[in-house]
Amino acid sequence: MYLAKESSDTQPATTPHLAELGIQLERARIKIYEDPGALATHVSGYIADLIRARQKEGLNLVLGLPTGSTPIGVYKQLIELHKNKGLDFSNVITFNLDEYYPMKPDTLQSYHRFMYENFFDHVNIPAEQIHIPLGELDRSEIAGYCEQYEQDIADAGGLDLVLLGIGRSGHIGFNEPGSSAQTRMRLITLDERTRNDAASSFFGEQNVPREAITMGVGTILDSREIILMATGEHKATIIRRAVEEEPNKLITASFLQSHPNATFMVDEGAAGELTRKKTPWLVRDVEWTDDLTKKAVIWLSEKLEKSILRLESADFFNNRLHGLIYANPNVDALCRQIFEDLRKRIVYQDHLFREKRVICFSPHPDDDVISMGGMLDKVVANENDVTVAYMTNGSVAVFDADVRRYLQFVDMSMEVFGIDQKALNHFHGESKRILDFLEQKEPGEVDIEEVQKIKAFIRYSEAIAGIEVIGLTPEDARFLDMPFYKTGTVRKDPISEADVQVVLNLLNEIEPHHIFVAGDLSDPHGTHRMCYDAIREALMRYRKERGIVDATQLKVTPEAIQYAPSAEHQPLVWLYRGAWQEWEIDRVDVFIPMSKADLDRKIEAVFKHESQKDRAMFPGATDAREFWERARDRNRATADALNKLGLPEFYVAEAYVTSYEM
Numbered sequence: 001m002y003l004a005k006e007s008s009d010t011q012p013a014t015t016p017h018l019a020e021l022g023i024q025l026e027r028a029r030i031k032i033y034e035d036p037g038a039l040a041t042h043v044s045g046y047i048a049d050l051i052r053a054r055q056k057e058g059l060n061l062v063l064g065l066p067t068g069s070t071p072i073g074v075y076k077q078l079i080e081l082h083k084n085k086g087l088d089f090s091n092v093i094t095f096n097l098d099e100y101y102p103m104k105p106d107t108l109q110s111y112h113r114f115m116y117e118n119f120f121d122h123v124n125i126p127a128e129q130i131h132i133p134l135g136e137l138d139r140s141e142i143a144g145y146c147e148q149y150e151q152d153i154a155d156a157g158g159l160d161l162v163l164l165g166i167g168r169s170g171h172i173g174f175n176e177p178g179s180s181a182q183t184r185m186r187l188i189t190l191d192e193r194t195r196n197d198a199a200s201s202f203f204g205e206q207n208v209p210r211e212a213i214t215m216g217v218g219t220i221l222d223s224r225e226i227i228l229m230a231t232g233e234h235k236a237t238i239i240r241r242a243v244e245e246e247p248n249k250l251i252t253a254s255f256l257q258s259h260p261n262a263t264f265m266v267d268e269g270a271a272g273e274l275t276r277k278k279t280p281w282l283v284r285d286v287e288w289t290d291d292l293t294k295k296a297v298i299w300l301s302e303k304l305e306k307s308i309l310r311l312e313s314a315d316f317f318n319n320r321l322h323g324l325i326y327a328n329p330n331v332d333a334l335c336r337q338i339f340e341d342l343r344k345r346i347v348y349q350d351h352l353f354r355e356k357r358v359i360c361f362s363p364h365p366d367d368d369v370i371s372m373g374g375m376l377d378k379v380v381a382n383e384n385d386v387t388v389a390y391m392t393n394g395s396v397a398v399f400d401a402d403v404r405r406y407l408q409f410v411d412m413s414m415e416v417f418g419i420d421q422k423a424l425n426h427f428h429g430e431s432k433r434i435l436d437f438l439e440q441k442e443p444g445e446v447d448i449e450e451v452q453k454i455k456a457f458i459r460y461s462e463a464i465a466g467i468e469v470i471g472l473t474p475e476d477a478r479f480l481d482m483p484f485y486k487t488g489t490v491r492k493d494p495i496s497e498a499d500v501q502v503v504l505n506l507l508n509e510i511e512p513h514h515i516f517v518a519g520d521l522s523d524p525h526g527t528h529r530m531c532y533d534a535i536r537e538a539l540m541r542y543r544k545e546r547g548i549v550d551a552t553q554l555k556v557t558p559e560a561i562q563y564a565p566s567a568e569h570q571p572l573v574w575l576y577r578g579a580w581q582e583w584e585i586d587r588v589d590v591f592i593p594m595s596k597a598d599l600d601r602k603i604e605a606v607f608k609h610e611s612q613k614d615r616a617m618f619p620g621a622t623d624a625r626e627f628w629e630r631a632r633d634r635n636r637a638t639a640d641a642l643n644k645l646g647l648p649e650f651y652v653a654e655a656y657v658t659s660y661e662m
Helices: 016-020 036-057 072-085 111-118 138-155 192-198 217-221 233-244 254-260 290-304 313-317 320-326 331-343 367-381 400-413 421-440 451-471 497-509 527-545 559-561 596-607 628-642
Strands: 006-008 029-034 061-065 094-096 098-101 161-166 186-190 212-213 226-232 262-267 357-362 387-389 477-479 512-518 572-576 590-592 652-659
Touching: 029 036, 029 512, 036 061, 036 072, 036 161, 036 262, 072 111, 072 161, 094 138, 098 111, 111 186, 138 186, 138 212, 212 387, 217 254, 217 590, 226 233, 226 254, 233 254, 233 262, 254 262, 290 313, 290 320, 290 331, 313 320, 357 367, 357 497, 367 387, 367 451, 367 512, 367 596, 367 652, 387 451, 387 497, 400 421, 400 451, 421 451, 451 477, 451 559, 451 596, 497 527, 590 596, 590 628, 596 628, 628 652
Parallel strands: 029 262, 061 094, 061 161, 161 226, 226 262, 357 387, 357 512, 387 477, 512 572
Antiparallel strands: 006 029, 098 212, 186 212, 572 652, 590 652
């Protein structure tokens, strides 16, 4: 019933010729799902079946449970099964993997709070059957407490199934690099990368606890079954290392290879770096489709640092591409075909559409200029009717110091505007109340409504200043302020009908020919993915209302890019990527070349986002560069990649994937 779109159960295996080449294959069982939703459906359905089976036998089901963004989809679907299908959780006993130390249970970032808000408050697991490590113990009590936690697991009959996520350092639970396979429940010092990853939830790395109580690797391996879940392209590299490298202490998830019933369950994004996905010709015979052929030729060109048109037969034979040569005996014609395919994807401003209606959806109030500032510049210059729709207010990413600075500015400006004494007194009273709150505010505490609004207005004013650089006006900006974002915290509410309706209303109003959407679903804060989901659902309804049910049959043509989509009321979708990554060359549909002047104008627009300049609240754990530097370097890298393949040499270039379907 619960089937993956594509799955593979693999065991440690190599063949002599592959081993000699140093190629590493999957050493653990791994299953790949189309998207996070399909993965969550499978796992929740599997757990539901286990619960029912144990109930029939009069037995309990003992689960080890994680926190984080990955398991939320599973918890949500289990709640739905409980509410709508009568799934009974009374025979379930749970043991959570970890908790920060020190940490009070009611703190915003507490895993106690996370579990109750996202799961336990919505199902009927008896309170005495729920176990979550305590983070407020006296340090002298921790060793004894951990021993008792292990004993409680044993008394419950042992863990039947443990669900896991995986950290950027490869940790499971909080078993950081250096943890052995024999470790048990204990207090552990957190790795710097783990603390960096958590910084956004704590509104700054300085607020992240330095320690945590965690279930040990040995404790996890004692369970009867293990499912490790990973979603998103930002997890792809660590997943590859965890399943293709030999078990090692630097990546504690790799120890799961030794478990007889452990499965890595990942979505397509998280599977992207697996050898069988990235370079499948290295590990098996493949069917040489056009897409795979293009990918292989580009890979070979990059690997050998030879332009595509300089590749020769020996290059293919020496790099395990025999099958491609046999399928395409004329190597020169093959290379020329790939080269011409890429060349035709370079689109200059003169060949872009003109006088059309355009919506640029920007998840945060700076993604538009960071990610597609060059394209926006050219689309505006081509006299298109452009609306930039800022989907969230970005308020949580503004420092308190900026609020203080702007309040001081307003105070000093009162005289210029002739504000009367009554209004002045009111401002001073409200300003003092806000400043008092900021003075007493605890790290990670949710801002009061007035502070949230001021921070949103700071982001809005910066967004307007940014698009003015490229010739747009305040009237061209729409601030959608989508409901899912307005929690005042980094953790967001699920996308709701209200969010979808906000997007649908804008589509109905503008009736765009082209829409630009953030396609970098590895945004570590999840906002980009949630915005993408809301747009996808709204676009499906928009098409249905206009009688376009199946957009998959519509082919993107050069005419669609240059003029307008071929189907009436069917907008062409342009997917861009932002501060976290860029599209792979073989996946790009359109390259937009840019000059130095174009790049300077783009950077100037990014600079207008002063609250995110120099030191952003949430820069992401993997990159210390400023956002404008990432944009510049990413665009340079794209241009350099094209140049090395033998294509024209540009100063920088932006990349886009186009489709009628999201």
